[in-house]
Amino acid sequence: MGPQVIDEVLKHASRITALLAEMREISVAVSGGIDSVTLAMLATQTPNITVQMYHAVSPAVPSQATARVKQLARDYGWKLKILDAHEFADEDYLSNPVNRCFYCKTNLYKAISTVTEDVILSGANVDDLSDYRPGLDAAKNAQVRHPFVETHTDKRMVRDIAKSIGLGELSELAASPCLSSRVETGIRIDPELLPLINESERLIKQSVSPEPKTVRCRLRATGIVIELDGGSLSSLTTQKESALKGIINGVFEKRGYCYPVSFEAYKLGSAFIHIQPVHTHPL
Incomplete structure (x- = not known):
């Protein structure tokens, strides 16, 4: 990245951390993908707020994603809680309708909200809004906030921010849905x-x-x-x-x-x- 691009990326990252600072107490749902990982890193670097990371494990979550989240937590001192969202006890999820993701995210946010009253954050970015994402409906029902959406951050900017805050090769981590x-x-x-x-x-x-x-x-x-x-x-x-x-x-x-x-x-x-x-x- 050239100096001008780096400056733009840093300014954009500052807008995101300023938004996080207003929330004071936050919980980040970290799947292990680059979006949620970058959000977790920005939250960790935001002063004067309390941050808790949550990562759900189940047969639908690749083991390498869980290993990545645990390693990042060790490397950067995250407060991390591993939980079971119990989506595999939900017949609506198991039947695999076209909006299966709605039931997955509903269970995830319910699991997080039972152990915290903090604002729950997701790593959704503006590019996700033009895709079929029933999980966003579940997020809306659970009053989950999306800092990247609120700051008009797209996937390319997420990757650029990840690179600028030291995530290195992870910044180009390929998408890997559940x-x-x-x-x-x-x-x-x-x-x-x-x-x-x-x-x-x-x-x-x-x-x-x-x-x-x-x-x-x-x-x-x-x-x-x-x-x-x-x-x-x-x-x-x-x-x-x-x-x-x-x-x-x-x-x-x-x-x-x-x-x-x-x-x-x-x-x-x-x-x-x-x-x-x-x-x-x-x-």
């Missing part, structure tokens, strides 16, 4: 299956060189579909594709699951079907 997002709408969420999806994605990243920019292991009515970024998909030879199918079959079959495996180009949100028209969320 593992339930890999399951096609209407297929019941199976907590035993989600870690296998995560393991499959991890093994594919290790087995393809150069490492793919994007990997999604989708469970659809037709079977397992591995989505890769265009460059990685086009470079797969028939022999390599066959080898990857063997690896993936091995992951699922050892737990008693058997699915046909195919490969497609990555498409954002392709596991969601019958989605309502995109609209801007009033926050």
Whole structure:
């Protein structure tokens, strides 16, 4: 970043910390993605406020996200509480409707609000408002605030701020939604299956060189579909594709699951079907 860009980023970060300072006592829901991690870092650097981080664990949360949050808490002295949001006890969530995220976030914010009266914050940014995000409706119901939205901060600015406050390579951390997002709408969420999806994605990243920019292991009515970024998909030879199918079959079959495996180009949100028209969320 050039000096002018750095100055703009620092000014923007200052607007966010000024907003946080007005809240005095805050709780940050930290998923382990770059948005919530950056918000947590800014909160930690804001003087004269009390900050508590909350991270929910469940079969839908990639283990590497939890490890990342715990490591950051150790490195930067966060006050961190790990909790179970109990979404897997919610039949509305398990049935996997198109607005499954609403039930996930409803359970998350309920779990946090039962242990604190602080203002709850999420890392949602303005780019999220133009996407189908039923979790934002749950946030509205729970009176959760979104500092990045309130300061008109988009994803690129979040990454620039992350870099400016010392998060280094994490500033370019790829998006990785919860593992339930890999399951096609209407297929019941199976907590035993989600870690296998995560393991499959991890093994594919290790087995393809150069490492793919994007990997999604989708469970659809037709079977397992591995989505890769265009460059990685086009470079797969028939022999390599066959080898990857063997690896993936091995992951699922050892737990008693058997699915046909195919490969497609990555498409954002392709596991969601019958989605309502995109609209801007009033926050």
